[in-house]
Amino acid sequence: MNYELIGISVLWLFLYGYIIIASIDFGAGFFAFYARLTKQDHVINKLISRYLSPVWEITNVFFVFFYIGIIGFFPETSYYYGSAMLVPGSLAVILLAIRGSFYAFENYGSKNNMVYLFLYGATGVLIPASLSVALTLSEGGFILKQGETASLDYWALLSSPLSWSIVGLAIVSVLFISAAFLAFYASRAEDHAALKLMRTYALFWSTPTIVIALTAFIFLGQHNERHFQNMMDLWWLLALSVAFFMIAMWLLYRGGRYGMAFICIMLQFFSAFFAYGIGQYPYILDPYITIQSSVTSSSMGFALVVAFIGGMCLLVPSLILVFRLFLFDADYVKGNK
Amino acid sequence: MGIDTVLWSKLVTGMTLGFHAIFATLGVGIPLMISLAEFIGIRKKDLHYILMAKRWSRGFVISVAVGVVTGTAISLQLSLVWPNFMKLAGNVIALPLFMEVFAFFFEAIFLGIYLYTWERFKNPMMHWLLTIPVVIGAGMSAVFITTVNGFMNQPGGFTFEGGQFTAVDPVQAMLSTATFSKVFHVLSSAYLTGAALLAGVAAFAILRKGVSAYHKKALKLMMAVVLLFSLVNTLAGDVSAKFLAEHQPEKLAAAEWHFETEGGADLIFLGWLNAEHEIIGALHLPKFLSFLAFGDFNAEVTGLNEFPIDEQPSLVVHYFFDLMATIGFLFLGISFLYFLFVFWKKRNELNKWILRMIALGAPLAFLGVELGWFYAELGRQPWIIRGYMRVEEAATTSPSVRILFFFFLLLYIVLGTVSVLVLRRIFNNNPAEVEMETWTQRASDKSTLKGEHT
Numbered sequence: 001m002n003y004e005l006i007g008i009s010v011l012w013l014f015l016y017g018y019i020i021i022a023s024i025d026f027g028a029g030f031f032a033f034y035a036r037l038t039k040q041d042h043v044i045n046k047l048i049s050r051y052l053s054p055v056w057e058i059t060n061v062f063f064v065f066f067y068i069g070i071i072g073f074f075p076e077t078s079y080y081y082g083s084a085m086l087v088p089g090s091l092a093v094i095l096l097a098i099r100g101s102f103y104a105f106e107n108y109g110s111k112n113n114m115v116y117l118f119l120y121g122a123t124g125v126l127i128p129a130s131l132s133v134a135l136t137l138s139e140g141g142f143i144l145k146q147g148e149t150a151s152l153d154y155w156a157l158l159s160s161p162l163s164w165s166i167v168g169l170a171i172v173s174v175l176f177i178s179a180a181f182l183a184f185y186a187s188r189a190e191d192h193a194a195l196k197l198m199r200t201y202a203l204f205w206s207t208p209t210i211v212i213a214l215t216a217f218i219f220l221g222q223h224n225e226r227h228f229q230n231m232m233d234l235w236w237l238l239a240l241s242v243a244f245f246m247i248a249m250w251l252l253y254r255g256g257r258y259g260m261a262f263i264c265i266m267l268q269f270f271s272a273f274f275a276y277g278i279g280q281y282p283y284i285l286d287p288y289i290t291i292q293s294s295v296t297s298s299s300m301g302f303a304l305v306v307a308f309i310g311g312m313c314l315l316v317p318s319l320i321l322v323f324r325l326f327l328f329d330a331d332y333v334k335g336n337k
Numbered sequence: 338m339g340i341d342t343v344l345w346s347k348l349v350t351g352m353t354l355g356f357h358a359i360f361a362t363l364g365v366g367i368p369l370m371i372s373l374a375e376f377i378g379i380r381k382k383d384l385h386y387i388l389m390a391k392r393w394s395r396g397f398v399i400s401v402a403v404g405v406v407t408g409t410a411i412s413l414q415l416s417l418v419w420p421n422f423m424k425l426a427g428n429v430i431a432l433p434l435f436m437e438v439f440a441f442f443f444e445a446i447f448l449g450i451y452l453y454t455w456e457r458f459k460n461p462m463m464h465w466l467l468t469i470p471v472v473i474g475a476g477m478s479a480v481f482i483t484t485v486n487g488f489m490n491q492p493g494g495f496t497f498e499g500g501q502f503t504a505v506d507p508v509q510a511m512l513s514t515a516t517f518s519k520v521f522h523v524l525s526s527a528y529l530t531g532a533a534l535l536a537g538v539a540a541f542a543i544l545r546k547g548v549s550a551y552h553k554k555a556l557k558l559m560m561a562v563v564l565l566f567s568l569v570n571t572l573a574g575d576v577s578a579k580f581l582a583e584h585q586p587e588k589l590a591a592a593e594w595h596f597e598t599e600g601g602a603d604l605i606f607l608g609w610l611n612a613e614h615e616i617i618g619a620l621h622l623p624k625f626l627s628f629l630a631f632g633d634f635n636a637e638v639t640g641l642n643e644f645p646i647d648e649q650p651s652l653v654v655h656y657f658f659d660l661m662a663t664i665g666f667l668f669l670g671i672s673f674l675y676f677l678f679v680f681w682k683k684r685n686e687l688n689k690w691i692l693r694m695i696a697l698g699a700p701l702a703f704l705g706v707e708l709g710w711f712y713a714e715l716g717r718q719p720w721i722i723r724g725y726m727r728v729e730e731a732a733t734t735s736p737s738v739r740i741l742f743f744f745f746l747l748l749y750i751v752l753g754t755v756s757v758l759v760l761r762r763i764f765n766n767n768p769a770e771v772e773m774e775t776w777t778q779r780a781s782d783k784s785t786l787k788g789e790h791t
Contacts, residue, residue, distance in 0.1 A: 075427025082416030104402030311439035
């Protein structure tokens, strides 16, 4: 196996991981704000802050890890995406900065501050929206190249139905994933009021998720025929995704096995996300960058893989420790510790 | 493309780095102090030290948060603002960047556990053990990132072919000739700054509210660390100067306004330049530059005129260098004086003037770090990768960078203000003495409660 394949597989896996845990986090922000607006904050906000306080930094590191990994394995990406993403990327950075720092501030500040909750909710929706632009760009047709300079064609981006449907999909999936996870977390904490509310939210956001996913898929077909066809060839992965969605819906609707429901949702996104990624192969940025054309030297590839394995040997045990202490320690979850 | 875009790119990056440096330095320095305090507290069974570790870690969280988000900003800005730099150098510097993320991840995980498990272990040493990965992770982050800076100053570990770096050896690139002295100086100054800040806070509290056992102990512990690390840091500064003299003479020459190559060169302190580039009003220390550069009063030091005009760094770095070095020596002096008073005349170490100097030392330490970084960065220019790529070749061509400068400026103003407000709220509304009292009160309530049960 070549370094470009190892690299892109690991990175795609990490991006998937980021999407799941960041969605939980971003969506929680929105729900905390929304619950406040509808005067239901007393039901869920304690649960949300109990889960999020220990893990927000880890979420952020996942993102940086993906970013450093992709410019490490495929340095050319930083030139094209860097030039084109200057504005949306910087906005995402500013929003991430506001959100990240306010987590820590909130721990010691007033928890019910409306401005804080608003920022928390708004960034939760706007960050995925601005980051999803990178996925749109990868489909090609949005980056202008004149001589040595690459720049973003804002008009093409803003007038494209594809880009808006991807933004929509990003937001809706965030809310769906997050609601499903928080329902599971509430069920573990045996917090029935919160569970009831989160289950309703999860059911509410499920249909829009599948509808917008389908819409985005159709617009993708109009925009990038090659990618669309490749994904159609992977029909079984897409079918698997829909099947997992159905199972998750049934479990959520019936109630009870919320952990299993959340795992099904993770698998639903896993299969769809990999169908999307494999369909895009070999391009990272259509038509400028393929993974073969942009891969780093083999010595760097080797060094990165070694560093990655070494790093994982350190991190996996530490993460297990975190999960045992906070996520799966029933006493902690229930708030007894 | 225009000069304008390059200038704004420099400004936005300089601003982000300048802001990040404060929190990055704290991020490296403070964990060691927390670890020390908790260790001493457990060994001496002295709750004051445990309380120190608790309170410092509470404040530390705020600085970590701002450090994380500004660190994320600077890492993304590398690509967003300097796409050509990353295109060229990404091949070589990806490894340390990658490892830095791991080191930080490691630190973040254990910091998270540390903060939320104060009461969860039966053996308090278990909780103290959690500080070790935090200290190591923070230190290693600094090491890895500094190797990237070392590479920009002393690029190596590749061959340059057709405008690209090929035959890359990433490990050799990390271990450039600049790496050792830089890493040494960055770490020693971070520990010095962390201790200086906490000593300054303790001194300030004593000045405002009178002597208390808690602040007195904190002051003494931190001043010991300041003394130790100002010694180490002076050594690190010396190693750095000797490295520059040998490998990057234009940077040292610019800092010293040393124009002609000569033996027995004078060290020039402050002063200014007239239109003919003559130095006026400076303090000359005869032959000291030669000594600083090579440890020999008669050694020959390369002058700036040996380099083409368009490859010379800005001469303003002279002031940065002089002020940075002065601040370094001030710490040596203050901490020395403090312990002189501790050992010679009991109690007089809490002399008002000494306390004032120590309190003033806290902002000065940060100023020193900033000046050092600005010297390091401006002293390398016009190069972004010395000898291979100039700053103006590396910058983005998008004019949007100008407006983004103001967005980021606003962000840093907000973050800076809010973190100050939050820190004040944490500490002012909850003085150490009060917290100590409620804490011991609660502890004794608990033990009496237990006593009733058995």
